[in-house]
Amino acid sequence: MGFGKTGFLIGAATALVAISPHVLAQDSEKRSYDLPAQDLKYALRAVARKDGYQLIADSRALRGKQAKALKGAYTVSEAVSLLVEGSDLIAEVRNGSIFVRGRGEPSREAINGTAENNIIVTGSRIRxxxxxxxxxxxxxxxxxxxGLSNLGDFARSLPQSFAGGQNPGVTVGVGGISNENVSSASSLNLRGLGPDATLTLLNGRRIAYNGVAQAIDISSIPLGAVDRVEIITDGASAVYGSDAVAGVANIILKRSYDGMEASARLGAATDGGDEQQQYSVVAGKTGRNLGFMFTYSYDRSTAIKAGDRSFTNNAFPNTTILPAMRQHSIVATGYWEPTDHLTISTDALFSNRHSITIQPLISNDYRDRGYRRTPRNQSWSISPKIEWKLPADWLATFMGTAAQDKLEINSRLYTAGLLNFASVGSYTNKSRILEMNLEGALVDLPAGDLRLALGGGYRSNRLIADLQTERATGTTPTVQFSKNRSSYYLFGEAAIPIVAPEQDIDFIHALSLSAAARYESYSGGMGHVTTPKLGLVYAPSKDINLKFSWGRSFKTPTLYQQFLDYTAQLVPISDFGGSAYPASATALYISGGNADLRPERATTMAATFExxxxxxxxxxxxxxxxxxxxxxxxxxxxxxTTGLLSNPAYQSLVNLSPTEALIEAFISGSPTGLTNLTDAPFNIDNVAAIVDSRYVNIAQQTAKGIDLDISYSVRLAAGDMIHLTGNLTYLESRRKVTPVSAAVDTAGTLFFPPHWRARGGADWSHGGFSLGIFGNYIGGIKDLSAVSANGTD
Known part of the structure; x- marks a missing residue:
């Protein structure tokens, strides 16, 4: 981290702190509101966000309360008072914050929590x-x-997320399977550790994986149905289980809606291509004890071709660099509260997407020789939930999810105007989850309630791979399997308040500890995993929070890595650098899936200043x-494979004294048998080595750095709002392919994230009109494979 860049960061932070508005908005200024009747917590949140206020509320006080429609010009205090009217609640508006509590409950200084305390924050199961x-x-x-129209664009704009991996602009054959995309899906990839190392949830629940890389297609969820996205940039397997290594993204839907909204959007890239159309409808109804919302979105975009951009002028002009896509998405949510103690809700999602990719190989016309790929992706999920309020502020939650994602592949290679072959078939992911959670106050401590969450569940994932190659001579199966992995799990979490603001202790405004643990037992002989996590939140004053977390996380192998058939090839041992062997000596080369894979493990730490x-x-x-x-x-x-036998980095993968039984076991275990690439018949006595190049638990990686996230909102005298935002990340990452190989820097190199990435902007709003400007910075990368002695930046 150079001094120049560090100085820029400090200077930017100082400049923002020093900003003061010409005229700070006062509670006496009136704003126009047009809010439908809805849950009180959502109405209060809408007022807070519209006016740049912080909402602090007690979860028990707001639960089940409804707000009437709010239309007209009011001050913030008037708007909040009208919303809570008849609800038995007391509201205060002071110093840029809205405080809401029940009558007879502690004052605003005693409310334990932060903004929007009525919502469970992602990363915890405790209200x-x-x-x-x-x-x-x-x-x-x-x-x-x-200026972002869908969650895929949002994922790619986030500095902490690497835009490689499962995203539409990434084609096949670049940097391994985690950097290939045949479905035109979009997935978060925090820290560049892989889309399968970031867990993505929908309303706190898992949905089906997309393709074979164990990633979640975030673009299948229409933006019109989304209330907010919460992202934890820290390991969280102790709370959520597998995949939560680099972090967790929780896409939280609107619970209900009152009325109907239709929108249309047209756009295009200034340099050509990417002509966009988006049409969406959001409709719903909110009553006293029930509500629902229905969202439909149609998105269409044309391709960006290599000929549209100067930086791809070395490719044929018709080469696709961003595919043409057409997508239909539907989200339906609803809830019913038959009693004050019971809430029944459900979320449902459906998405259907088609895309087209052209890859010419010898001329601008792919039919001379080239590929035309037309994948289709269809996914759905349904997640019911029952919440039962128990005595003493305990809450029992029962929930389940059934989800499926089917990727249909159609990749055709043409030669001289004729179809050479077609790779067709599908990958289908199926997910089933059942879970129970019990949460509430266990002990009343001097600083507040010690709260506890306990629960457990069952989860299963199935991958059905059905691919074949079609030629004029017939059809040949290529990848064929249907495998399931299931697990039973138990989890527990405790939130322990040590010091509360009302105790009035010098230099300790608030202090709390948290602890979580999760145990999972997997089928198929993969064993069990236990992951702990500890956290501390210290507020020396009401203006500052210091946080620290430590934990262990894990990620299970993908079903593709574990159950893909392996191949056994017989090759001359001289191909691997075996010069001291007879000319007849051979080696058995094994590649493909590995049923003996075990979970990947990680230790994560984060320290935060707010x-x-x-x-x-x-x-x-x-x-x-x-x-x-x-x-x-x-x-x-x-x-x-050049010099493989003498390379110390690969010693653990080479067996120079194979037994006949081991050789025969590898050959018989391959569905395709032995592929003989030598000029002589197979002779088991001539096999001098076995080289195992299957998937294996072997690599090590570290990632460290710093994140900076800033927002500043100010309301001017005329009621206009100005909002400034900035988000920056610096990343260092190193990887060792084998225990004895040298560590290699990956950040700032091709197929990995850059060291520096930032995004910032400003927007101004006046009534229903808003204007914004945003910019991105992406640091340079080096192509270490380039012929140039200095590499390519």
Whole structure:
């Protein structure tokens, strides 16, 4: 980290802290409101966000309360008073914050928690729990104001997420399977550790994986149905289980809607291509004890071709660099509260997407020789939930999910105007989950309630691979299997308040600890995994929070890595650098899936500094240091067979004294038998080595760096709002392919994230009109495979 860049960061932070508005908005200024009747917590949140206020509320006080429609011009105090009218609640508006509590309950100083305390924060199962991990929140309005029209664009705009991996602009044959995309899906890839190392949830629940890389297609969820996205940039397997290594993204839907909204959007890239159409409808109804919402979105975009961009002028002009896509998406949500103690709700999602990719190989016409790929992706999920309020503020939750994602592949290679062959078939992921959770106050401590969450569940994932190659001579199966992995799990979490603000202790405004643990037992002989996590939140004053978290996380092998058939090839041992052997000596080369794979393991740490000064109520700033030590990563480590037998890095993968039984076992275990690539018949006595190049738990990786997230909102005298945002990340990452190989820097190199990435902007709103400007910075990368002695930046 150079001094120049570090100085820029400090200077930017100082400049934002020093900003003060010409005229700070007062509670006496009136704004126009047009809010439908809805849950009180959503109505209060809408007012807070519209006016740049912080909402602090008690979860028990708001639960089940409804707000009437609010239309007209009111001050913030008037608007809040009208919303809570008849609800038995007391509301205060002071110093840029809205405080809501029940009558007879503690004053605003005693409310334990942070903004929007009525919502469970991602990363915890405890209501009102303060997360010790860094959390970023982006609302639907934030995403739209930034000029982003879907969650795929949002994922690619996030500096902490690597835009490689499962994203539409990534084609096949680049940097391994985790950097290939045949479905035109979009997935988060925090820290560049792989889309399968970031867990993506929908309303706190898993949905089906997409394709074979164990990634979640975030673009299948229409933005119109989204309330907000919460992202934890820290390991969280102790709470959520597998995949939560680099972090967790929780896409939270609107619970209900009252009325109907239709929108249309047209756009295009200034340099050509990517002509976009988007049409969406959001409709719903909210009553006293029930509500529903229905969202439909149609998205269509044309391709960006190599000929449209100067930086791809070395490719044939018709080469697709961003595919043409057409997508239909539907989300339906609903809830019913038959009694004050019982809530029944469900979420449903459906998506259907088609895309087209052209890849010419010898001329601009792919039919001379080239590929035309037309994948189709269809996914759905349904997630019912029952919540039962028990005595003493305990809550029992029962929920389940059934989900499926089917990717249909149609890849055709043409030669001289004729079809050479077609790779067709599908990958289908099926997911089933049942879970029970019990949460509530266990002990009343001097600083507040010690809260506990306990639960367990069952989860299964199935991958059905059905691919074949079609030629004029017939059809040949290529990848054929149907495999399931199931697990039973137990989890527990505790939130322990040590010091509360009302205790009035010098230099300790608040102090709390958290602890979580999860145990999972897997089928198929993969064993069990236990993951703990500890957290601390210390507030020396009401303006500052210091957070620290430590934990262990894990990721299970993908079903493709574990159950893909392996091949056995017989090759001359001289191909591997075996010069001291007879000319007849051979080696058995094994590649493909490995049923003996085990979970990848990680240790994660994060330290966070947050500031939200009362003197500048619109300012929020968060800086986080993170460190991830990732071991037993699954890889195919043999990059080159040249000199393989004498390369110490590959010693653990080479058996120079194979027994006949082992040779026969490898050959008989391959569905295709032995592929003889020598000029002589197979002779088991001539096999001098076995080279095992299957997927294996062998690689190690570290990732560390710093995140900076800043937002500042100010309301001017005329009622206009100005909102400034900034998000920056610096990443260092190193990888060892084998235990004895040298560690290699990956950040800042091709197929990996850059060291530096940032995004910032400003928007101004006046009534129903808004104007924004946003910019991105992506640091340079080096192509270490380039012929140039200095590499390519």
């Amino acid at each position: 009102g729990g303060a997360s010790a991990s860094p959390v970023m929140t982006r609302t639907q309005d934030d995403i739209r104001t930034a 500031i939200h000064p009362a003197a500048l109520p619109g300012l929020k700033m968060s800086t986080s240091l993170f460190h991830i030590r990732y071991k037993n990563r699954i890889a195919t480590p043999i990059a080159s």
